[in-house]
Amino acid sequence: MNGKYVGYVAGHDPLNDFLSKIIRDLMDVREPRPAFRAFRLSGSNVVYAYEEKFSGVKVICKFYGPRFAPDWDKAAWKARQEYEGLETLRRYHLVGSPHHVIRPLGFSRDINGVLAVEYYSGEEFSHAIARATCHRDDAHLFWRLKALAYFLATQHNRTANGTLVDFDADCGYFNTVTGRLRETHRIGQCDLDELSSLRDRWRDRPQMWQDQQVWLHGDATPANFLFGDGMDVAAIDLERMKRGDRMFDVGRVAGELAHAFMRAGCDRHRAEPFIAHFLWQYSCHFPDREGTFESVTARVPYYMALNLLRIARNDYIDRDYGERLVTHAKKLLRTFGEATSAPLETLSLAA
Numbered sequence: 001m002n003g004k005y006v007g008y009v010a011g012h013d014p015l016n017d018f019l020s021k022i023i024r025d026l027m028d029v030r031e032p033r034p035a036f037r038a039f040r041l042s043g044s045n046v047v048y049a050y051e052e053k054f055s056g057v058k059v060i061c062k063f064y065g066p067r068f069a070p071d072w073d074k075a076a077w078k079a080r081q082e083y084e085g086l087e088t089l090r091r092y093h094l095v096g097s098p099h100h101v102i103r104p105l106g107f108s109r110d111i112n113g114v115l116a117v118e119y120y121s122g123e124e125f126s127h128a129i130a131r132a133t134c135h136r137d138d139a140h141l142f143w144r145l146k147a148l149a150y151f152l153a154t155q156h157n158r159t160a161n162g163t164l165v166d167f168d169a170d171c172g173y174f175n176t177v178t179g180r181l182r183e184t185h186r187i188g189q190c191d192l193d194e195l196s197s198l199r200d201r202w203r204d205r206p207q208m209w210q211d212q213q214v215w216l217h218g219d220a221t222p223a224n225f226l227f228g229d230g231m232d233v234a235a236i237d238l239e240r241m242k243r244g245d246r247m248f249d250v251g252r253v254a255g256e257l258a259h260a261f262m263r264a265g266c267d268r269h270r271a272e273p274f275i276a277h278f279l280w281q282y283s284c285h286f287p288d289r290e291g292t293f294e295s296v297t298a299r300v301p302y303y304m305a306l307n308l309l310r311i312a313r314n315d316y317i318d319r320d321y322g323e324r325l326v327t328h329a330k331k332l333l334r335t336f337g338e339a340t341s342a343p344l345e346t347l348s349l350a351a
Contacts, residue, residue, distance in 0.1 A: 251303020
């Protein structure tokens with residue numbers, strides 16, 4: 001069990017009854033006096049893993065209360081929203097092998113806005129990336145990217161609804177991100193003006209408006225995918241799930257790859273083969289693979305840049321590195337969505 005052991009859940013704690021009901025009703029555990037070990041996990045939310053001592057079954061709990069307190073209704077609404085998002089995606093047969101969305105098990109307003117979900121044992125995407133950035137285990141990351149591309153293409157294709165995307169929504173998010181960068185003095189007014197002008201150039205590109213809406217993961221970062229055996233992939237943490245352009249997810253993965261190699265001190269070009277491989281593998285799940293690849297590579301720079309800007313606004317990013325992220329985002333945005341037919345080994349999307 002990953003995480004820091006912090007003790008047992010007290011028998012009189014309402015959480016003990018909540019967990020006991022879950023393992024009894026949903027996991028068929030008939031332990032008369034269950035006892036739960038608690039492990040603090042890393043993450044932006046307060047997340048714990050609970051292991052029942054006698055049966056060994058595990059449950060993950062995310063607590064929304066600390067983020068929204070004292071607004072317990074909002075915390076409960078967020079927990080319920082993620083619960084329903086997980087249920088929604090699972091109805092598209094994203095259950096089991098090879099594509100799995102974790103099962104929601106319950107939520108409670110009165111227990112710190114808690115959401116309980118199943119435990120899935122697997123390798124985090126972030127670990128697979130680290131094996132390449134730190135240990136040069138490129139083959140392992142290539143394999144994981146193939147599996148992730150398969151998962152996302154399946155999710156997107158199954159959930160397309162025939163309605164055209166609204167690129168204005170992604171421009172609005174762009175404005176939120178750049179506005180935050182300006183407020184925190186991460187960029188100056190000249191930077192903001194340039195970024196806004198580049199955004200408008202992308203807004204004028206017809207291909208940014210022509211795809212169908214799909215259900216997005218919404219936060220396709222390295223912490224939110226787990227890999228099992230073979231091509232098995234599980235998605236977790238769907239609190240930002242929404243309808244939108246599939247490239248929002250695809251571009252975030254590509255942008256995270258660029259960021260990971262840059263932050264690890266690697267030559268920035270080290271990320272390019274992995275990004276190209278991911279985009280090519282994603283494209284292979286469409287009838288016209290080459291046409292899809294052209295469309296993907298034409299649109300992905302905008303969403304990669306958006307993700308780099310999103311990362312640059314975080315407090316844990318120092319200012320020098322934040323400037324590098326902004327500079328590379330600008331380079332990506334200056335491509336203006338022109339499709340490329342460059343060979344995969346020379347495709348330069350890492351800025």
